[in-house]
Amino acid sequence: MPAFRQIRNFTLSSAAAAALIASSCAAAQAAPAAEPTAGETFTLDLLDINDFHGRIAANSDSAGAAVLSGAVDQVRKENPNTLFVSAGDNIGASTFASASQEDAPTIDALGAGGLDVSTVGNHEFDRGFKDLSGRVIDRYAKATGQDGAEFALGANVYKKGTKNPALREYAIREVNGVNVGFIGTVTEDVPSLVSPAGITELDFGSELEAVNRVAAQLSDGKADNGEADVIVLLTHNGSESTECSSIARENTSYGELLRKASGEVDAIISGHTHQSYDCSVAGPGGERPVIQAHQYGTTLGKVSLEVDGSTGDVVESSTERLPLTAKNDVGEWAANYAPNTKVESIVEKAVADSEKVGNVKVGQISQDILRGGEVPGSDRGVESTLGNTVADIHLWATSNKDFAGTPAQIAFMNPGGLRADLLYGEDGTVTYKAAADVQPFANTLVTFDMTGAQIREALEQQWQPDGSERSKLHLGISEGLSYTYVEDAPRGKHIKDITFNGKPLDESATFHVAANAFLAAGGDNFAAFAEAKNHADSGQIDLDATVNYFKSHDVVDPAPLGRAAVAGTDWAKVELSSKQLKAGEEATVTVTGLAEGAQINASAFDGELVISDIPAADAKGATSFKLPIAEDAAAGDYELVISQIQHEDIVTPFSVVGAEEPSQTPTESPSATPTEPSETPSAEPTGTPSETATSSESATDAPSATQSANDDDSQKNQDGLAQTGFNTAWLGIAAGVIVLLGVGLLLARRFGAKH
Template sequence: MDLVGINDFHGRISADRSSAGAAVLAGAVDELRAENENTLFVSAGDNIGASTFASASQDDEPTIAALGAGGLDVSAVGNHEFDKGFADLAGRVIDSYADSTGENGADFALGANVYEKGTKTPALQEYAIREVSGVSVGFIGTVTEDMPSLVSPAGIADLDFGSELEAANRVAAQLSDGDEANGEADVVVLLTHNGSAGDQCADIAAEDSTYGKLIREASDEIDAIFSGHTHQSYDCDIADRPVIQSHQYGTTLGKVSLQVDPETGEVTEAGTERIALAAEGADGEWAGNFEANAQVAEIVSNAEAEAEVVGSVKIGAISEDILRGGEEPGSDRGVESTLGNTVADIHLWATSNDDFAGEPAEIAFMNPGGLRADLLYGEDGTVSYKDAAEVQPFANTLITFNLTGAQIREALEQQWQPAGSERSKLHLGISEGLSYTYVEEAAQGEHIKDITFNGEPLDEEATFRVAANAFLATGGDNFIAFADGTDHADSGQIDLDATVNYFKAHDVVEPAPLGRAVLLEEEEPTQSPVPSDDPTEDPTEPTASPEPSEDATDEPTGEPTSSPEPTGDASESPDASDEPKKDSPDQNTDDLADTGFNASWIGIIAGVVVLAGIALILVRRFGNKAGR
């Protein structure tokens, strides 16, 4: 049998360069089924959500219809299936799959590690069975345990997300225990919406992560693993079974071929490959590698036509490209971007302009993962409704809330993600007026240095009104400091509406500048205090070093001598001179009252002390300068 799979399709129903589109994807499945009737089409999740406008503008119904018509057999649930909340997934989404496939709609949102809050009661269907020439194949679905930080917490408030490994092994044992009453399968396949951040098999097999543990320690009853979530492309043999991920957006179809003994149900041989669905020609144009499925092509065409009606409306203009982070825009969520800062400015404006009825915000933040497309100048800078929608496709509500300056520092520190997270850093877009310096390679909690607001040091005792989308405001992406804020209030605006209104209020939108976050190459070394010019400063204060620096002689301090002159060696003290050693202050105590300062040995000694102190100050100053 051949199992062919996708992951992280994200509603890419239209062909776009390496993304072949839903019609070519379905055509590829048709061709492979024609070659081998024992072929099943599967997905490792994120079929919908964060979609392009043709699908997103219609609540991803075109994607569900296209995948159903294209013969999708089963799917794991992904984090983006929860974008509109669990109620939407369990109702509308699953019902739509049932309508489009004629199968049980729950087979397209498998989640064995998703439980009702506070219980081990499954909230989603755990597995699905398909028959292939008399061989039963059981598919178990799991989703990353990072779920609470990946979607708006309000939408999953009634759910718990448990261990993928425990759930996969528990269900695999159930499907292999010989009890027909609880489901039986000859072949067991895991569809996990989780994956590796890399694409090298040796590294994947050894990685220290929940995914690495899952693929190494999954039950021997599991014969193959399809993965997703990290948008990588790899096919490996790990723990004597195929492990595959098929890139993203319908660029690639992953294929796992299994030779199965029909008498015993044992897999005797396995192979993998990744099949590119589109190719770039010599002229730079992309074309599908398979003939399009006509029924799916019609679904896509209708969706595109419907989207064009709404999407073609001009909402404003930009002066130049406004881009996400990375050498290839969007490739690096760990760096500052003009788009992140611009969207933060938009959210601040939307929650502080004269038409805003609530308490106005002073600072706004934007998460990089919420930016799914760039704003490109094109021919004349026109920005359409479709363009704006594709930048922020999640329809997040803007929330305002209170944070102290200390909590703002904490939130900025949380850009460096907890150990074991998918990405080590997520760089927040920040609104105009807020800026900070940071050290990249610092201990956890010590990255952020100076923070300023409107040109002044941020008062960490003061309280500020902050704006962010609902995802961030409720602690998404591990930004717990935002959830700890107080007086959270719904602004009554979704991010797309805020963007449209911002463009209408500005003739031309310019990209927000970079540099609101300033990288310090390394932490400044701790230096000995430099003495002031105040002659009353204590000249006997210890110096940073008893030796002059190597190039101290280059300074205008002269050669060290034994005399108590101001040019003397910094290591000399008043006791270093022969002159004051001849007599001690005790020898002249009887003469003090009569002779005065200028006529007594004690006066001479005091003068020497003063001169030596001046010498000490000068040498410390110039010595420190030379050593910086």
């Protein structure tokens, strides 16, 4: 509390004590007179939301803006000393009814529902600072009838290169004669969560420094710079945990904020991590309430502060979370509060208007992109082109050149999050509404780190725990990741070979992964994703990512099936009419053991030859085709690869043999074994074979006396001269004599010149 408040507390307390003593002394003589009661308290209720994300229409456990406002109305009716506040992300990452109209319906609905003050979240910067400081704040002013800047507090948001606040730092509301001050801050990670182009004018500083600075200002007794009796921190930051003991000691910027924020701060209301908790955490001024009210308007947080009306001291506090919906007897979600009719009409109009906006074209597809099952969407346990395509979209959204965070390498998509197919129709046009219908939950895309071993574990978790509604949920996976599996293997043994970018997945390495918030939190029993490290909001929702992907691609093709393949090559038998073929020939390939109507493909020569028009398997499960060998095919060993979608390839070796080469063995004489010319010059000047040579010597050292004319030709080639009776060895001797004579003459002339 401010110093002057503390002095006043002491004075009033002393006066009360004196009055009490005086009345005691007079008790025997007369009845005590009524004295003014010092320290009279009242209950200040703070109702809070966080991460509402434009969920204006009711959907599942999200109550919608009308019921949310109705709950606030009911609590205000019970206690007029009530304020309705938000810890940020009111807009952005919204469902279609709001997102399609730049979230104007959400601002209008919250304004009409009595929102008193709000801090900014990272999603308030989705469209850039100019949009926030202009259109958004102006819309809040119109919707609430108050200063719109007080619905976008940001004490740690500064003008670039300075410590000058770019947003309003705090707001003050008077309740029952007590000034309640709200300081707003946002996570320092905003630059990695939104497009850098939209926040070039801003810096995001320490939340702790900003809170303590503003809290000191509001408690310094100087009326001209704002004074507050009760101070509440609204922070768009939070814990990944829901356990109070863990939250109190966590080694994060948020944990430090809870423990070190000024003792003048009486309560902390948080957001950003979409968790649900209410705790009491020790700070410089003692224990104080800390709360986060889940997400999407499923829950209304409630912090009750017992305030001394004469001093402004908070003498007691409590917290609770009020669920806005519950499942009824038939398992359907029903509202726990009556709706606010004014807000209800805003929502109904927004939904109707969004239908018109939904007809806007956002992209083009080349053919249907479908969910799994013979009837698309009927089987979530099989691979689908839509699941893989959406995984590709999420990977692109978290790795393209405009993404501010660490680029993702792999992405996953849960099949239950796909609620409609993308149909080609007449011309392949994809409308805004069609894209929104595919992923209607407006889930934030989250990035995190997983080891290769954790990726294997996540793939194993596609086979759901016993007793689950579905025995298998097949994940969509992004391009570059593939694996083989055994369907009926024991639990934990389904996944066999995993490859990433064509190489075996390194299970000891760490990979940066993207998934929607539902899957990242371990939804659908995929605990491996929740156990991953460094979860971070990407600053994007699935719908925005999809729309931007379509805008960046002229035509979107379905992602292929086969990223997941049944392990083993016994699904068919392959036979070649011959496994040794000459260039220009062809072999007949017969494939049996297929299902009737099955379609296969074949390739050879390391993919240079692709055969894709193979007839479908007949009623006996057989088909055949020709394997042609090109005229210029080089001799060697090759492989024929038979492929069927979602099956492991069957590889069959074959060889290409070249034309027959001329024999390297000399023609044998009828009368003798072929011999080679002698390597030693004959001693006979006439070249006549030695008369003392034995039969074995004649085969290796000298020509045979019975050698044919062909042998003479061979000898001509070796000696370079025809056999004329002159042995070429004498040429060498003569040349040597001439050289020696020349050297002698040179020496004689040299010595003769000296004399």
